[in-house]
Amino acid sequence: MCTSRCTSRCTSGAKGSRRWQKIPQRDDEDSPHAFTVSYVQRARRAAWRLRDVTFLCADAALCGRWVRTLTEQLSALAQRPRRLLVYINPLSGKRHGERIYRHKVAPLFSRANISTSVIVTQHANHARDHLRTEAELQNYDGVVCVGGDGMFSEVMHGLVLRTQRDQGRDHHHPDQDLAQTGLRIGIIPAGSTDCICFATVGANDPVTSSLHIIVGDCQPMDVCSVHHGDAFLRYSVSLLGYGFYGDVLSDSERRRWMGPARYDVSGVKKFLSHRYYEGTVSYLPASDVLGTPRDRAPCRTGCVVCQYNRPLEEEKEGKLKMEESHEGLAWRSVRGKFLAINAVSMSCACPRSPQGLSPAAHLADGTTDLILVRNSSRLAFLRHLLRHTSKDDQFDLGFVEVHRVRRFRFTPRFCQSDSELDLQELLQEKEQKEKEVAGSQARRILGQLCREHPACCRTPPCASCWNCDGEILPHADIQVRYTTLLLLFLPLLLLLAPLLLLLLAHST
Numbered sequence: 001m002c003t004s005r006c007t008s009r010c011t012s013g014a015k016g017s018r019r020w021q022k023i024p025q026r027d028d029e030d031s032p033h034a035f036t037v038s039y040v041q042r043a044r045r046a047a048w049r050l051r052d053v054t055f056l057c058a059d060a061a062l063c064g065r066w067v068r069t070l071t072e073q074l075s076a077l078a079q080r081p082r083r084l085l086v087y088i089n090p091l092s093g094k095r096h097g098e099r100i101y102r103h104k105v106a107p108l109f110s111r112a113n114i115s116t117s118v119i120v121t122q123h124a125n126h127a128r129d130h131l132r133t134e135a136e137l138q139n140y141d142g143v144v145c146v147g148g149d150g151m152f153s154e155v156m157h158g159l160v161l162r163t164q165r166d167q168g169r170d171h172h173h174p175d176q177d178l179a180q181t182g183l184r185i186g187i188i189p190a191g192s193t194d195c196i197c198f199a200t201v202g203a204n205d206p207v208t209s210s211l212h213i214i215v216g217d218c219q220p221m222d223v224c225s226v227h228h229g230d231a232f233l234r235y236s237v238s239l240l241g242y243g244f245y246g247d248v249l250s251d252s253e254r255r256r257w258m259g260p261a262r263y264d265v266s267g268v269k270k271f272l273s274h275r276y277y278e279g280t281v282s283y284l285p286a287s288d289v290l291g292t293p294r295d296r297a298p299c300r301t302g303c304v305v306c307q308y309n310r311p312l313e314e315e316k317e318g319k320l321k322m323e324e325s326h327e328g329l330a331w332r333s334v335r336g337k338f339l340a341i342n343a344v345s346m347s348c349a350c351p352r353s354p355q356g357l358s359p360a361a362h363l364a365d366g367t368t369d370l371i372l373v374r375n376s377s378r379l380a381f382l383r384h385l386l387r388h389t390s391k392d393d394q395f396d397l398g399f400v401e402v403h404r405v406r407r408f409r410f411t412p413r414f415c416q417s418d419s420e421l422d423l424q425e426l427l428q429e430k431e432q433k434e435k436e437v438a439g440s441q442a443r444r445i446l447g448q449l450c451r452e453h454p455a456c457c458r459t460p461p462c463a464s465c466w467n468c469d470g471e472i473l474p475h476a477d478i479q480v481r482y483t484t485l486l487l488l489f490l491p492l493l494l495l496l497a498p499l500l501l502l503l504l505a506h507s508t
């Protein structure tokens with residue numbers, strides 16, 4: 001199809017140097033035969049743009065041969081999607097999802113001869129349930145979600161749960177290895193945080209994401225499974241956050257009408273309330289892996305660290321069994337008061353934090369970076385937060401520690417049975433406080449102690465909740481393990497030959 005009226009012609013310059021020059025479109029009937037090729041041009045900051053170039057041919061036969069050859073070459077690229085299932089969340093972010101798709105994405109898909117089935121979701125979990133039950137997955141080469149991280153999470157859950165059911169695996173069993181999903185997922189960013197898109201593509205731009213899908217390859221991604229005892233809770237690919245990020249999320253839920261700004265309002269509010277939470281974190285460090293959370297080597301698609309660290313399918317059994325066989329030895333425990341416990345399977349880079357919560361976390365290395373922020377002063381915590389908006393090392397603070405782990409579990413203090421906890425210690429703490437302060441202040445402090453331990457005064461415990469990719473988990477006591485790999489529409493090697501980045505060739 002003719003995509004540009006102004007045609008460029010390759011002419012040999014004075015010194016034989018070949019250069020393009022724009023020549024005005026000749027309207028007379030003997031205008032030569034021409035065909036237009038659309039291609040991807042990399043712009044600044046990981047953005048991709050569509051460009052056209054038109055070639056003039058002396059005669060129709062030559063023109064036809066060029067178009068046929070190019071079209072054959074392009075259709076031979078097997079990894080390119082031909083048919084996509086698209087879910088649009090009309091309420092994501094600033095509620096521009098549908099407009100973004102219709103104006104920016106659909107025209108590109110049609111130019112690349114991609115057929116689409118579009119579903120605008122009518123309620124929460126519509127996409128997840130449709131994927132899990134009704135969708136005829138064999139008719140598609142991939143699924144696209146237009147929305148934010150929550151929409152991606154829905155599509156991911158739908159695909160992963162459907163795959164487990166189809167392959168007869170029980171996802172409730174915490175040690176059950178999951179089957180890989182066959183279909184790739186493409187993300188068109190239209191949400192409030194969009195950290196999954198930003199951390200994988202490097203930009204939150206619908207056109208760039210569309211072009212990645214069109215030239216698509218597949219980029220694997222870590223997925224963590226979260227269980228409470230033997231009950232499956234959710235999968236996570238970005239942030240599992242307890243304490244600060246959990247409180248920010250639960251407080252922001254009632255402010256959805258504010259759109260993305262809801263997180264900043266709740267963020268300031270929860271920063272000022274400065275709550276800490278007691279509990280025990282146990283984790284299984286990832287042994288014999290390349291890289292550390294502080295090596296400042298960011299993960300890019302095609303990352304060699306990921307390829308080295310990720311247990312291959314057949315190896316996975318052995319490797320994890322080996323680590324678990326030394327379970328007693330390898331597991332470590334940390335007990336204390338935490339402002340935030342964050343487990344990130346990827347950097348979680350997003351517009352709010354360009355480097356992300358853990359800048360050197362890898363997309364598909366089979367590990368999760370566990371960040372423990374212990375109780376500290378507001379000023380110290382603010383310094384830690386501020387470093388997320390610059391290139392300073394947010395782990396280089398005394399009250400912050402980070403570990404690269406394959407599994408971890410968390411038990412909030414109020415969950416431990418009385419026998420485990422030294423009640424004596426608690427009562428002594430109370431008597432000590434009673435001696436130190438008198439009157440109303442004592443009541444306030446004792447109130448805080450009591451609230452934190454039902455065994456003391458049988459009052460409902462105060463705890464935070466887990467923020468799992470932007471959704472609230474129903475339990476605070478969880479076990480988390482690295483599990484399967486997802487596949488995203490991302491070209492593995494961004495430096496592929498230009499031909500692969502061509503979109504299509506059409507005679508004009």
Ligand SMILES: CCCCCCCCCCCCC/C=C/[C@@H](O)[C@H](CO)NC(=O)CCCCCCCCCCCCCCC
Pocket residue numbers: 148149150192193194195238239245248249263264267268271348350352353357382385386388389467468469470471
């Ligand atoms: C003073 C500036 C400090 C800036 C601190 C920036 C840290 C931002 C870190 C962003 C981490 C995003 C992790 C992504 C999680 C997603 O799976 C999830 C679903 O989309 N998004 C959220 O949970 C949404 C989480 C959004 C959290 C926003 C937190 C905003 C904190 C503001 C604190 C202000 C303190 C000011 C004191 C006067």
Ligand SMILES: Nc1ncnc2c1ncn2[C@@H]1O[C@H](COP(=O)(O)OP(=O)(O)OP(=O)(O)O)[C@@H](O)[C@H]1O
Pocket residue numbers: 088089090091092093094120121122123124125126147148149150151152154190191192193194195470471
């Ligand atoms: N049609 C719908 N009506 C109501 N809720 C929906 C609908 N479709 C999806 N949802 C739910 O809306 C929630 C938010 O969607 P999404 O995450 O895409 O936007 P966001 O929260 O603004 O972005 P982010 O997660 O990046 O911050 C998701 O949990 C999703 O399950």
Ligand SMILES: [Ca+2]
Pocket residue numbers: 222344345346361362363364365366367368369
């Ligand atoms: Ca990872």
